[in-house]
Amino acid sequence: MADRMTRVQRSRTMAAVRSRGNLSTEVALVEILRDARISGWRRHVALVGRPDFVFRRHRVVIFVDGCFWQGCPRCYTRPATRRSYWDAKVMRNRARDARQRRNLRAGGWSVLRIWEHELERPARVLIKLKRAGLAATKRSFA
Numbered sequence: 001m002a003d004r005m006t007r008v009q010r011s012r013t014m015a016a017v018r019s020r021g022n023l024s025t026e027v028a029l030v031e032i033l034r035d036a037r038i039s040g041w042r043r044h045v046a047l048v049g050r051p052d053f054v055f056r057r058h059r060v061v062i063f064v065d066g067c068f069w070q071g072c073p074r075c076y077t078r079p080a081t082r083r084s085y086w087d088a089k090v091m092r093n094r095a096r097d098a099r100q101r102r103n104l105r106a107g108g109w110s111v112l113r114i115w116e117h118e119l120e121r122p123a124r125v126l127i128k129l130k131r132a133g134l135a136a137t138k139r140s141f142a
């Protein structure tokens with residue numbers, strides 16, 4: 001699928017991502033979903049692990065994970081100071097995430113994880129979504 005974001009959109013998206021924190025990465029995914037006309041999702045649904053996006057009909061949940069906080073294997077670099085503190089914290093985050101995702105899967109949910117760095121490549125994110133059965137809503141020309 002072609003990357004449909006213009007350069008301006010992308011730099012806006014990446015500026016939001018760089019500003020750090022879950023909220024901005026969620027907003028970046030909202031833009032990708034809107035751009036691809038994928039609907040049927042809700043945010044902030046009270047489910048195990050508080051997934052960032054829930055597609056109830058498809059039984060799919062999405063977590064948008066911060067490359068630092070969740071210890072992305074590609075991007076995570078250990079801070080220069082207080083290393084044992086940060087190592088322990090990231091390890092706890094990862095263990096908690098793994099546990100929550102197991103519970104969700106046991107409950108019949110498909111669990112998608114999208115790393116913060118993947119938001120730079122909307123086309124790749126869309127491939128992941130498509131594999132999980134999420135696609136653009138067909139437009140009805142009434």
Ligand SMILES: [Zn+2]
Pocket residue numbers: 067072073074075076115116117118
């Ligand atoms: Zn990353």
